[in-house]
Amino acid sequence: MSNTNTLDRVEPPGEPLHGDEERPKAFYVLLIIALAWPTVVLSMSGLLLGNAQVLVAQHFHTTQIAWFTLITTLVATMSVPFLIKAADMFGKKRVMVVASVIGVIGEVLCAIAPTWGLMLSARFLVGIYAVVTALTYSIVRDVFPAKWVGTATGVVATSTGLTALAGPWLSGWLQDNHGFRGVLWFLAVNSVVALVLLLLFVPESPLRxxxxxxxxxxxxxxxxxxxALVYGIGQGSDWGWSDARTLAYLVGGVVAFLLFLVVEHRVAHPLLDxxxxxxxxxxxxxxxxxMAAGVLFSTGTINQLLALYPDIPGMSDGLGFTATENAALGVHSSILLLACGAAVGMMANRWSAKIxxxxxLVLAIVGVVITYSQHYEKWQLVAFGPLFAVGMGLVLASxxxxxxxxxxxxxxxxxxGVGSLLTGVLGAISTQVIFTMLNDRANVVQGTALYTDDGYKAAFAAGAAMLTVALVIAVMxxxxxxxxEAAAHVPVDAPKHAGP
Structure with missing residues (x-):
C-alpha cells in the first residue's frame, strides 16, 4: 500500500532521520509537550466552548448554536485535505505553523466579535487549525524512535484528559467571573503558547x-x-424530511461525494489517495x-448542556449547575480520561490497539445508556460519569x-488526513443528528432554545445507537x-511473535 506521490526522505540541516540517532530523553519529553499542546488547545476549545455556548446562545439570542462548533468542523473538512497535501510537499512543521497563525487570528476575532455573524466568521478561521492534530501524529512517527512511537501517540491523543481535568475548573472560574469573553480570550492566549512551543521545540519531518x-x-x-449533507440534516426538522429542499441537499451531498471519488481516481495528483x-x-x-470520536464529542456536549442549562419547570429541564459545580462533579472522570493515553500506548506496544x-466503545455505550435514565441527581453523574470518560479515553488513544x-x-x-476528514464529516453529521433530536423537543423563549428531558433522552439514545454501529465496525x-512492529517494517499480515 503506497501513496500516489511517493514521499522521499530529505534531511534538513541538523535534523536526524527517524531511527538514525536517538536524542536524550529530555528532548523527547519536551517534544511530546510541544506536540501535545496544540491538541490540548483544540480539545480545550471544545470543552470550554461546550460550557460557554450556553452563554453565547443567550447573549446573541440564537437558536442555531449548533453552528458555533459545526462551522469549524466544516471548514476543517474542506481545508484539511489541501493542507495535508501541502504538508507532504513543503514540510509538516511549516504547514502546522501557518495553520496555527490563522488559528490565533480566529481565536482573537472570536473574543472581540460583536455580532453573531462575525462570531461565525471568526469560527470559520479557527477551523483551519484542525490540521495541526492530523499532522502531529505524522511527525510523531517520523521523528521518534520506534520504542517511543506508541507511548507518544497515546499521550498526545489523550492529552485531552489534561484539558478535561483543568478545563472545567478554568471554564467555571472564567465564566463565573468574566463571562464567555473570558473563555475566548483564554483560548486565544493558549493558541499563542502552542505556536511558540511548536516553533521552538518541534523539528521538521524529513519526509517530502x-x-x-x-x-x-x-x-x-x-x-x-x-x-450539503450537514446543512440538509440540520434543516430537515424545520423543513420536513420529505421536503424538496431537504432531499435536494441530502441527495446533492451524496452525489457530490460520489463524483469526488470518481475525480480522485482519475486525476494525476489527487487531493487524497x-x-x-x-x-x-x-x-x-x-x-x-x-464515527466514535465524532459521536463521543457530540454526546459530551449534550452532557454539558444538561448540566449548565437552567431548571425551569415546564420550560427547561437542565440541572442548573454553575460551571464550577460541574467541574467538581467530573474531576475524577477527567483524571481517568487522562490516564488512558499512557495506558493505551504501553498496551499497544504489546497487543493490538483494537482491544x-x-x-x-463498550464502556462508552454502557455509560450513555445508563445516563439516558440516570441523569437527574449529582450522585448519578459522579457514579456513572467514569464509564463514559474511560471509554472515550480508550477510543481517542486507540x-x-x-x-x-x-x-x-x-x-x-x-x-x-483521511481520518480527520471522516472524523469531521461523521462528527458534523452526528452533531446535527443529536442536536436535531434535542431541538425538536425544545422550547424557544426570546430566541433562545431551552431543552426538555425528552430532548436529552432522545439525544442520548441517538448517541448510543451510533456508537453501537462504530462498535460493530471495530469488531470487524x-x-x-x-x-x-510498524516502525520495524514488519509486514502487516506477518505472524505475530510471542511477547516476552
Whole structure:
C-alpha cells in the first residue's frame, strides 16, 4: 500500500532521520509537550466552548448554536485535505505553523466579535487549525524512535484528559467571573503558547513528496458534499424530511461525494489517495474510530448542556449547575480520561490497539445508556460519569495508534488526513443528528432554545445507537501491527511473535 506521490526522505540541516540517532530523553519529553499542546488547545476549545455556548446562545439570542462548533468542523473538512497535501510537499512543521497563525487570528476575532455573524466568521478561521492534530501524529512517527512511537501517540491523543481535568475548573472560574469573553480570550492566549512551543521545540519531518498541482475540483466536491449533507440534516426538522429542499441537499451531498471519488481516481495528483481505502483494515479503522470520536464529542456536549442549562419547570429541564459545580462533579472522570493515553500506548506496544478500541466503545455505550435514565441527581453523574470518560479515553488513544499499525510511513500523513476528514464529516453529521433530536423537543423563549428531558433522552439514545454501529465496525477490524512492529517494517499480515 503506497501513496500516489511517493514521499522521499530529505534531511534538513541538523535534523536526524527517524531511527538514525536517538536524542536524550529530555528532548523527547519536551517534544511530546510541544506536540501535545496544540491538541490540548483544540480539545480545550471544545470543552470550554461546550460550557460557554450556553452563554453565547443567550447573549446573541440564537437558536442555531449548533453552528458555533459545526462551522469549524466544516471548514476543517474542506481545508484539511489541501493542507495535508501541502504538508507532504513543503514540510509538516511549516504547514502546522501557518495553520496555527490563522488559528490565533480566529481565536482573537472570536473574543472581540460583536455580532453573531462575525462570531461565525471568526469560527470559520479557527477551523483551519484542525490540521495541526492530523499532522502531529505524522511527525510523531517520523521523528521518534520506534520504542517511543506508541507511548507518544497515546499521550498526545489523550492529552485531552489534561484539558478535561483543568478545563472545567478554568471554564467555571472564567465564566463565573468574566463571562464567555473570558473563555475566548483564554483560548486565544493558549493558541499563542502552542505556536511558540511548536516553533521552538518541534523539528521538521524529513519526509517530502514531489511538488505537484492541487486538485481544486476534488476539494470543491468534497467540501460541497460535507456542507450539503450537514446543512440538509440540520434543516430537515424545520423543513420536513420529505421536503424538496431537504432531499435536494441530502441527495446533492451524496452525489457530490460520489463524483469526488470518481475525480480522485482519475486525476494525476489527487487531493487524497482514496485508493488507500481499498485496504479493508484501514477503512474499518477510519470508519470506526472516526464515527466514535465524532459521536463521543457530540454526546459530551449534550452532557454539558444538561448540566449548565437552567431548571425551569415546564420550560427547561437542565440541572442548573454553575460551571464550577460541574467541574467538581467530573474531576475524577477527567483524571481517568487522562490516564488512558499512557495506558493505551504501553498496551499497544504489546497487543493490538483494537482491544482497547473495542473495550472503550463498550464502556462508552454502557455509560450513555445508563445516563439516558440516570441523569437527574449529582450522585448519578459522579457514579456513572467514569464509564463514559474511560471509554472515550480508550477510543481517542486507540484510533491514531491503529492507523500507525495499518499503513507504511509514506502513507501516514495521507491516512491521518483521511481520518480527520471522516472524523469531521461523521462528527458534523452526528452533531446535527443529536442536536436535531434535542431541538425538536425544545422550547424557544426570546430566541433562545431551552431543552426538555425528552430532548436529552432522545439525544442520548441517538448517541448510543451510533456508537453501537462504530462498535460493530471495530469488531470487524483484522489484525493490526503494534507501533514497534510498524516502525520495524514488519509486514502487516506477518505472524505475530510471542511477547516476552
Amino acid at each position: 513528496a514531489p511538488r505537484t498541482s492541487f486538485d481544486w475540483l476534488g476539494g470543491i466536491l468534497l467540501g460541497g458534499s460535507a456542507t 482514496v485508493r488507500l481505502l481499498r485496504e479493508r483494515r484501514l477503512l474499518l479503522i477510519l470508519l470506526s474510530s472516526g 482497547t478500541l473495542v473495550s472503550g 484510533g491514531p495508534i491503529l492507523i500507525i499499525g495499518a499503513v507504511e510511513p509514506e502513507d501516514q500523513a495521507t491516512a491521518n 477490524i483484522p489484525k493490526v501491527r503494534t507501533p514497534v
